[in-house]
Amino acid sequence: MEPDAIGPEAFDQLVRDALDQLPDQALELVAEIAVVVREEPEPGATEPGQLLLGMFRGIEHTRTGGRVPGSLPDVITLYRRPILAVCRTPEEVGPRVLKVLGHEVGHAFGLSEGQLRAHGWA
Numbered sequence: 001m002e003p004d005a006i007g008p009e010a011f012d013q014l015v016r017d018a019l020d021q022l023p024d025q026a027l028e029l030v031a032e033i034a035v036v037v038r039e040e041p042e043p044g045a046t047e048p049g050q051l052l053l054g055m056f057r058g059i060e061h062t063r064t065g066g067r068v069p070g071s072l073p074d075v076i077t078l079y080r081r082p083i084l085a086v087c088r089t090p091e092e093v094g095p096r097v098l099k100v101l102g103h104e105v106g107h108a109f110g111l112s113e114g115q116l117r118a119h120g121w122a
Contacts, residue, residue, distance in 0.1 A: 003081045055079075
């Protein structure tokens with residue numbers, strides 16, 4: 001799907017809607033994580049041919065039991081253009097945003113790719 005099919009403001013609203021749909025147990029954790037949208041990953045963030053839809057940067061909640069005082073906040077970044085690229089219709093974008101957000105929240109909880117797949121978040 002073309003990147004202009006859903007502009008940045010409409011995409012941001014889809015992210016807010018996805019945040020509202022997260023399970024209750026994730027809301028406490030997400031309240032301590034910055035969720036941001038970028039157009040695309042930074043150069044060099046991926047291997048050639050790899051499509052990165054989102055990324056969690058921080059310390060897994062299971063390792064610390066929460067944010068370490070004085071540390072930088074954890075961040076989930078969603079990449080608008082790659083997410084739109086994997087969607088065929090505008091109706092697919094909202095559910096895809098929720099899936100990518102849920103996947104990155106899972107990483108914040110310390111879940112592996114295999115565990116995320118088993119729970120339907122990959």
